[in-house]
Amino acid sequence: MADVAHRTRLVDRDGVLGWMFLAPTVVYVIALVAVPFGLAIAFAFSDVTSGDPTYDWAGLENFRRVFDDPVFWQSLWNTLVFTTVSMFFIVLFGKILANILVADFRGKWVVRFLVLLPWTTPVALSSVSWLWLLHSIYSPIDWVLRELGLIETNLYWLGRPNLAMASVIAVHVWRLVPLAAVIMMVGLLSIPRDMDEAARIDGAGYWRRMFEVTIPLTFPLIAVAALFGAIFTFTDMAVVYILTRGGPNNATQVLASWSFLRGIGGGDIGQGAVIALFLFPLLLIAAVLILRAVRRMETL
Template identity: 80%
Template sequence: MADTLTEPTAPPKRQPDGTRQRLADRDGFLAWIFLVPTVVYIVALVAIPFFMAIAFAFSDVTAGNPSYGWVGLENFYRVFDDAVFWQALGNTFVFTAISMVLIVVLGKVLAMILVADFKGKWLVRFLVLLPWTTPVALSSVTWLWLLHSIYSPIDWVLRNVGLIEDNMYFLGRPGLAMASVIAVHVWRLVPLAAVIMMVGILSIPDDITEASRIDGAGFWRRMFEVTIPLTFPLIAVAALFGAIFTFTDMAVVYVLTGGGPTNSTHVLASWSFVRGIGGGDIGQGAVIALFLFPLLLAAAVLILRAVRKMETI
């Protein structure tokens, strides 16, 4: 890496009068050339579709009839009249809030394991990261089997210990189904949060840890008075990333419960999909999805604040 600095090749000679400035040297020109492709791409495939989504919310566009017709707030009324929408909105919040707390606490524990030095750490790291690196639809299928109504091994253990007579039907009861969805989200996102927090722990200078150790601070004291305050911005980033992934995800709900039993586990994303693609009513789907946006905006502002803070430390 560093040896590129001492590369022996002779640099090209610059014009002695310094008046000729090549394009490759003009910062303003380079800044534009470097940025334009990304900006064009994002405007074309994020900004325009975003405004299209807003436009769809006020339209009668369906999968069968894509011609645009203005219908005003019609779609909003129809969405609000449906109890499933309010259930989905509530679920989105509940799932996100509970998972976020669990993700932060467990992520912190896992982060400390990831940076610790011990025998077999490579294997432990590998196993611990599996939930995050596996495509979420596939791991949800595994959970579907793990929570199966007849063959669940969890049921088998509980039966054999004598705690339950009948099976639990994890995905068949609204309360347990919601808990299952949250459990899968937490299980899947804790490794990501841990990797983010790990970066924070690694960036604490060693002498600070050493100094507090020499001063006699024990494990808990070091954690609460040194590590957590110093890495707080990254903990916040991990929390908000966890929240965003839970908030916008529909794969877990779609694969695990399909929104059931009787629509009790739908979230905004999955309900929007059911309406917009399943039912072909793009207008209604767009209205439901739009409810994701104001909350994400708030999350974005919080993340940016955390990052600002990190840069000034």
């Protein structure tokens, strides 16, 4: 009896219960985020290579070598361009898609299912499909454009720097728009109907309701969608690695792929870690700015 009472008291204590629920997440974050992050910092100051795991202090030598490398600066610039442009289109198309998804029409659930497919498809699989779609010889996109008389020869999507950049951005946008759309759809569904009706009665048209009612009310979720889009684009290397391996001539090289190529392909894990670490402060700044904007909107 006493034991049962003791257990009941234990479960009734909010502090204990809270920690019990939080513990799996905390363990997960420590094991799969904090430890690798700590290792990356440690490796950045070491001369660890893929063939020699022994730890020797190297000070700032890896940082100096990375900063001397023009490919690093090119990768940093490409990463910023990819992320910014992708984020813009992800939010734009996500908003449009969310508006379509909340509308009432027959087959709405089928459409929602289909829209989510790009997000649920494994990135490696979808990238390989895109590799074929953008193939220099067999590209179906080129074939259609040729049949329509819009082009005479293949465009070599992945062989020309600007087209390669556009292709990588397009694949990122294609992958992440469904996620953004679902997040924003939740925002749209949470707007009280009477607010929209009140705006209609006051004579507000579609665009005015959109910019003065819908967007301000859903801004926090739009920001969350943008943040997710930015993080997934910024840290992803699968699309670049499978489509272009950073080519042509490093035109699509991003920090994540260059870190992998330098650290694993080249065997210099110390330099790879330095490059990877650069993702952190940039992501931190982006996350802080976006979350601060969200809080400001909520307090308005």
